[in-house]
Amino acid sequence: MVLLRLSAAISAAFALQSYAALVPRAGYVVHEKRDVIPPKWSYTRRLESDAVLPMRFGLRQRNIEHLEDMLMEVSHPDSPNYSNHWSPEKVADTFAPSVETIDAVVSWLKASAIAPERIKLSSSRSWIHLNATAAEAEYLLDASYDVYTHEDSGAEHVSCISYSLPHHLKEHVDLVTPTLHFDVRVPMPAKRNVRRDVDVGPTEGSGRSVGQPGIGSLPKTTGKVSEILTELENCDEQITLPCLRALYNIIYKPVSTNQNTFAIVEYTPQAFLQTDLDMFFGNFSPSQVGQSPKLVSIDGGVAQTTNRSFNFNGESNLDLQYGMSIVNPQPVTLYQTGDLVEGGSFNNMLDALDASYCTFEGGDDPTQDGIYPDTLPGGFDKPESCGIVKPANIISTSYSMVESQITPFYAIRECNEYGKLGLMGVTIVYSSGDEGVSGHNDLCLNPDGSQSSNGTRFNPLFPSVCPFVTSVGATQILNGSSVNDPESACEEVIFSGGGFSNVFKRPSYQDEAVNSFLTNHPPPFTSAQFNTSGSRGFPDLAANGARYVVAVDGEFSLVFGTSCAAPVVASILTLVNDARIAIGKRPIGFVNPTIYSEQFKGAFNDITIGDNPGCGTNGFSAVPGWDPVTGLGTPNFPKLLARWLLLP
Structure with a gap:
């Protein structure tokens, strides 16, 4: 499909790369994909293979498929449990990912040559964190990370257009970041322990800039x-x-x-x-x-x-x-x-x-x-x-x-x-x-x-x-x-x-x-x-x-x-x-x-x-x-x- 603001030559190359990314390797299935590039962004280059990305794996929560029913039970006026609200502890216990889910993702990362000391589990047990080079991330997710430039601000950001996971992990992972969203800063290669920031301003679509003037639905006068x-x-x-x-x-x-x-x-x-x-x-x-x-x-x-x-x-x-x-x-x-x-x-x-x-x-x-x-x-x-x-x-x-x-x-x-x-x-x-x-x-x-x-x-x-x-x-x-x-x-x-x-x-x-x-x-x-x-x-x-x-x-x-x-x-x-x-x-x-x-x-x-x-x-x-x-x-x-x- 046609992507916005790319030259014909780059579009053709990008399309070939996109097609390859959407045909996952054996044992993998596409987990998420982006159909188009957001307005005013254009492809610039491949991300350096040794750039470091803060990878986060959102683990599937137990009982989440029953959330609406549980909420109706305490919120519908016909329910005998109307207004019998839950404690934070009960909420946390009910939806915490299972041990099976955590073990499945951790075992996969270890089997992919990620050292155990690099793998961190959040205190909520809902996320697994890993600092990975672009090369490692691309291998783990069967993805291709690229750098894009915003035509107004000149900001450079990293994204992939799709990523995949091993078939057996699909039921254990909700999402992986950073992947499809725009507005991630270009990271420095792993060999340099510094951070380069080329983001020069807020851009539409950036969730973390919802308070910036010109972004979102602020009131009018x-x-x-x-x-x-x-x-x-x-x-x-x-x-x-x-x-x-x-x-x-x-x-x-x-x-x-x-x-x-x-x-x-x-x-x-x-x-x-x-x-x-x-x-x-x-x-x-x-x-x-x-x-x-x-x-x-x-x-x-x-x-x-x-x-x-x-x-x-x-x-x-x-x-x-x-x-x-x-x-x-x-x-x-x-x-x-x-x-x-x-x-x-x-x-x-x-x-x-x-x-x-x-x-x-x-x-x-x-x-x-x-x-x-x-x-x-x-x-x-x-x-x-x-x-x-x-x-x-x-x-x-x-x-x-x-x-x-x-x-x-x-x-x-x-x-x-x-x-x-x-x-x-x-x-x-x-x-x-x-x-x-x-x-x-x-x-x-x-x-x-x-x-x-x-x-x-x-x-x-x-x-x-x-x-x-x-x-x-x-x-x-x-x-x-x-x-x-x-x-x-x-x-x-x-x-x-x-x-x-x-x-x-x-x-x-x-x-x-x-x-x-x-x-x-x-x-x-x-x-x-x-x-x-x-x-x-x-x-x-x-x-x-x-x-x-x-x-x-x-x-x-x-x-x-x-x-x-x-x-x-x-x-x-x-x-x-x-x-x-x-x-x-x-x-x-x-x-x-x-x-x-x-x-x-x-x-x-x-x-x-x-x-x-x-x-x-x-x-x-x-x-x-x-x-x-x-x-x-x-x-x-x-x-x-x-x-x-x-x-x-």
Whole structure:
């Protein structure tokens, strides 16, 4: 197949090499392969045979095929075990790889002439780590490692287009890194004990740079606000705290603040400014002036104040100003992830929450995740933050990456971790994206799987497509309408992200709602445009995402995005937890099976206006019931609270 941005001669050579790699040697089977090279990358040369690669083998976890059933047992309102969440120890014991799996991989490595002292097993027993030369890695994986160059940044990175494993290991290994992902630095040959870094900047598709300006779905702004409008009749022009409280009937003051927990995730260099928090609080919540979130530094995460602009401060200021105000006086924790040099990824954040998932000295993918200790000048030089904090009851994240840019094995392994947190009673909320059915930068998929501005296949975002998170889309108040009128899907500045995964199958809790949508409101698209084979639909819920008044760098700005909607929904769920805890009940945990259940019908404001354009189409339409634009609708707090208080 044709690969992007290669000359004809190089393409022919690369195709021959690719064909050879896809025909594994005797006794081997292809484990993963890449169909196309990501945009703006081109083949440069073969990697030197003595360059050193940090090889990591992700071991297959026991009982992982039963994760959804286990999660339904503690999360579905009809289950007798509803809210009987698991301990971290039980989760770790249930899913730890078997001794047979560990022995099989270690024995193979030893038989391949890898000295035993070079083989390290992570503390979670989920990963095997090995520093291998390129020649060794190519032999072990029947692969070919090459160097590619990014046309904009000039960065050089290492990847292979496929790799294979012995047939008897296929059932024991989930994935191997570094292999197919891009954004791994070119390593130095083994004979020189130094590290050469030619990565000169973040690139789209790099998981560990999700906080960098220009990467991912950060909020958008239309500029400064000259006058703040405080009356409810002006909510179609500006969204403020009174507007949100009126829209979703939020009338509640937390009383269980010492027992409840709520966290918001930010990725360095995104950072809040205390002066902006105080400016916002001074206008909308005076009693909070001087309050700060409780910062948990993950892998050297810091709320930096050197870089100041909307691109650096808009996201964090938005999340914290509205999250802290809605749940006041509930304290809010800030999971600030990644140092200023290396950055952080979703996996880095997860490592800090679950010690059994943490992969210090084995596990994280250097092509997607920050690797710590960071040996670069000024980097976080301590061990990776591993299980350093008990997960908050509700965790809100307004960042994303394109599902097609990561391999299915990587996405599935990370998604399963969200499921494990759900077993422990944690609610994970993600924004669904701001480009409708398109991916970041309005790119869509071509038939060969590559991305381009004229692609026609819808390009969903991860982790929103993971069936074990709650995905939140965006709505807006139509011009001339009031807080008492129906909202529309957001179609101003941004479009609510939504659609269907190309990796994850549809979870059972969503079957009825999605089948109803496809049957009663069949989209005017074919299987060439979106996955029609029974896949996960998103988002699950929605909230207003247009015209938020946010204090940024000493001025108020109008802000748009599902980045606005996610912390609002997470804040409302935090208030539900508070009320349950106050009467001696447990947190709501993974909410999707509950909100899709019969008991919760009518607990949301159904959105039936608008769509989410992209990829040369109008996208999907908001219709009665669930739809891949606004999910089940926006929250009606009193109805949700009443229903959740009735559950065990």
